[in-house]
Amino acid sequence: MSDREIVSGEPPVTRRHRQGVLAIAASLAALTAGVGAGPLAPTQQLSVHAATAPVPDGSALSYQQFPPVLAPGTTDSVRVVLDVVGDVPAVLFRRNVPTVADGHVEEQWARVTTRSAGGRLISVFEQTYPPDILADLLVYPHGNDRPQVPLGRLDDPAGGGGTSTVWLRVAPSNLPASGVRSITPAEGGQVVAQYASHVVNLVVPGFDDARVDPAGGGYALEAAAQAFYRYFADQYQSIAFVPHRVPLTDADQFARSIVSDIRGIGMPAQDDRAAFGGIALRSVQFLPAGFVGHQATLLHQLGHHWGDEMNLAAIAGLEPAADEPERHTPLLYPGVTLVGGVLDGTRYVERAVAESGAESFAIARPRSPAGFHPLQLYRMGFLAPGDLPTITVFADQTQFGPRGASAPALGSPVVGGRQSVDTNAIVAALGPREGPVFTEWNQAVVIVSDALVSQAEMDYYNFYAQRAGAPAGTRSYDGFGSFLEATGGLASLRTAILTRDPAAHPVVSDSADVSDVAFGARDWRGLIFDDPVPSRVRTSTDMRLSGSIDPEVLAGSYQFLVIRASRLGDPPDAATTVQTSVSGGRFALSLRFPSGAAGAYTLDAFVFIDVEASPIPTSVVTPLFVD
16 A cells, blocks of 8 residues: 555654554455455355255254344344254354464354254254454454354364354444334234334244254245235245244255246246245245345345256256256356356456457456346346347366356456357257246245344344345445346336235335445444445545544554555555544544545454554445445
């Protein structure tokens, strides 16, 4: 980071102090540069059709966190309760601590009790942490586009070598309150549901535990859907179920088609609506924990209602490979895919032609917001066959890994043989596309639990369910926007909750601002800004920030504060950085982005006891957009 990027606050600091602080900040930049590798990348896997087999003994089942939603500045302890199927006396957990050499510390969790489900033994583990563990975790980018942080990874209790990430839900400090109504059966008894403007909470005892029943069948999706339709309108093309107990099995998130009546896109015909009870219903999604607030996951799982089940590799005469190739888009050129089996939506293949005429292919970052591939828009009914490009499918589908959508380094060459697939080949293999076209898609977000969830959870899920249906202003740091933007303005997503009997159960009409929402004044752990911090600013204008150190979180005296804005795609030393003095616990500064600095940024802050001390990180918050 160069001197010209530094704006010093008042009173001025000496050049030695400034260089000392910047040297420390640079070392921290190197430390945090790799934080995004590993647990930060949410999986986009396992979009299954069929019922799953019961979870085998020795498998991690699910976990819960208490409190169920964390504030960045919490002073409460954090408790995690973990369920493992079978007689398992201990498990190994690798808790994320980015400041240590290995990036984690190993913890042995001993079983505290057992319970039974479906006639099977469940081992229960519990771990309680002091609130300052968040100082280790909030350096992972999080915010309105990613409302959770990775606590760590659980080793496969059965010894298979795999791991599962345990996430902690973190809400912005300015999360709006939701109006909530409850539903009691007409015959009386306990409350069976509650709802807000954009989310429903259903009480369905045993919903999660159905996975361990020897009879099989996986989650009790049909029972949950039938409970939903008793009180809520039958107008939703999809229901996104969010389990209160967060799953830790392989099928941690998936999509399942209920009706498949679109011909010519490779999907087999089916109609399972009778089992679910909804006439309008066409698909269900299963989204654990904070992934309901992750745009990439939302678009990926929604997109599975239209495929990709074309099996382009087979049409091209190549061997399908990578992550569920029968369900995902292969490595191809041109275009970005949001349901990829090789590349996720932050990467695509770019073609270059040399002066000699030789062509080459390499990995590049697409423009944001990311849009559905033309083949997806064709499957959705928005493009005619003649509008499709000729597709190049690469023979080596595993050159970036054996399975799972990934984000290879920019500039990585895409090598090996390739085959072309044109529209005629697709139509010859699958027939013409015929069937319904939806320019408006309605989705209900439903939290399923054994008992009613808290007001804080309703606020959290209601905000992100409403945000999912916003037409714009919800783009994530890594470039995923709204459903409307992904379809190029051709289809909108609606998530408002309508009841079956509005006279008995009036609709909740509360509506919070969910587009380009400012960061909360307490979103950075240990700092209290005087006002909300803008999440969208223009170049060549001053972003004035002032506030104080939170003595309940950061006790003691501090001399300096450094705020750093890091643009997506830039090296760490190119960050826009501002340093200011802290006096009497107060600070003030001004941040300006020059022309040419437009882009998506993370915004993080460090405090320093003095110029010789190590920096103390607060939080890395996303997304800040500079236009």
